[in-house]
Amino acid sequence: MSEAIPAVALRHVGKSYQRGGQQIEVLTDIDFDIATGDFLALMGPSGSGKSTLLNLLAGIDKPTAGQIIVAGTDIASLDEGELADWRARHVGFIFQFYNLMPVLTALENVELPLMLTRLNRRERREHAELALQMVGLADRMSHYPNELSGGQQQRVAIARALVSDPTLIVADEPTGDLDRKSAGEILDLLDRLNGELGKTIVMVTHDARAAERAHAIRHLEKGELSALEINRQEAQP
Ligand code: ADP
Numbered sequence: 001m002s003e004a005i006p007a008v009a010l011r012h013v014g015k016s017y018q019r020g021g022q023q024i025e026v027l028t029d030i031d032f033d034i035a036t037g038d039f040l041a042l043m044g045p046s047g048s049g050k051s052t053l054l055n056l057l058a059g060i061d062k063p064t065a066g067q068i069i070v071a072g073t074d075i076a077s078l079d080e081g082e083l084a085d086w087r088a089r090h091v092g093f094i095f096q097f098y099n100l101m102p103v104l105t106a107l108e109n110v111e112l113p114l115m116l117t118r119l120n121r122r123e124r125r126e127h128a129e130l131a132l133q134m135v136g137l138a139d140r141m142s143h144y145p146n147e148l149s150g151g152q153q154q155r156v157a158i159a160r161a162l163v164s165d166p167t168l169i170v171a172d173e174p175t176g177d178l179d180r181k182s183a184g185e186i187l188d189l190l191d192r193l194n195g196e197l198g199k200t201i202v203m204v205t206h207d208a209r210a211a212e213r214a215h216a217i218r219h220l221e222k223g224e225l226s227a228l229e230i231n232r233q234e235a236q237p
């Protein structure tokens with residue numbers, strides 16, 4: 001069944017950058033699956049390659065060694081258009097600093113990813129309204145980002161990540177800029193997206209309290225990934 005199909009599989013993945021004639025090896029022989037429906041936290045010190053790894057498994061970046069298999073296909077064999085298409089349909093992104101467009105309202109920000117789809121104007125609006133209701137911001141739709149708190153802005157960003165109904169949600173330090181209460185609300189939301197909507201979630205964080213909310217944790221250090229630490233066993237359907 002679908003549980004057996006990994007959302008993303010990484011096979012001996014390496015990533016290095018060229019810098020002034022020097023090769024910087026960021027990731028070495030990363031090999032693991034992200035199961036469909038999983039909620040994984042990725043931890044590690046600053047500069048350990050967490051964002052690099054997240055971008056690889058979301059198909060934003062390509063590895064310099066090994067394979068990344070999404071939807072049963074090695075992304076190396078996809079051209080830019082096919083990869084962009086896969087991303088648009090299957091991946092939602094959440095960033096530390098929300099990355100909302102300041103000149104657009106909450107509703108317009110959430111509608112933005114739907115511009116790439118075939119939905120018409122009315123359908124786009126309906127989907128965006130639904131996503132904002134889901135994150136508890138039905139009463140803030142016409143607000144601009146600078147009229148919202150950090151926690152509210154991140155909820156708009158979650159609605160934007162959610163609106164195209166992706167299978168995979170990647171979050172890079174989603175609570176890194178928030179106070180504890182707002183961070184808790186964001187983690188509650190991620191928990192619901194995973195538990196109620198079945199979204200596969202990979203969350204980068206260096207906050208142990210945030211990581212505890214995931215099903216399992218992996219640590220990245222010196223380019224290598226630790227074994228899986230299970231936080232809690234999910235009830236099997
Ligand atoms: P983290 O998210 O864990 O803080 P990153 O994935 O952002 O770490 O970065 C890991 C390492 O890769 C760092 O040493 C960083 O300087 C390097 N790096 C990241 N992106 C690039 C790039 N585009 N060019 C060169 N080096 C990079």
Ligand code: MG
Nearest residue numbers: 050051052172
């Ligand atoms: Mg980072």
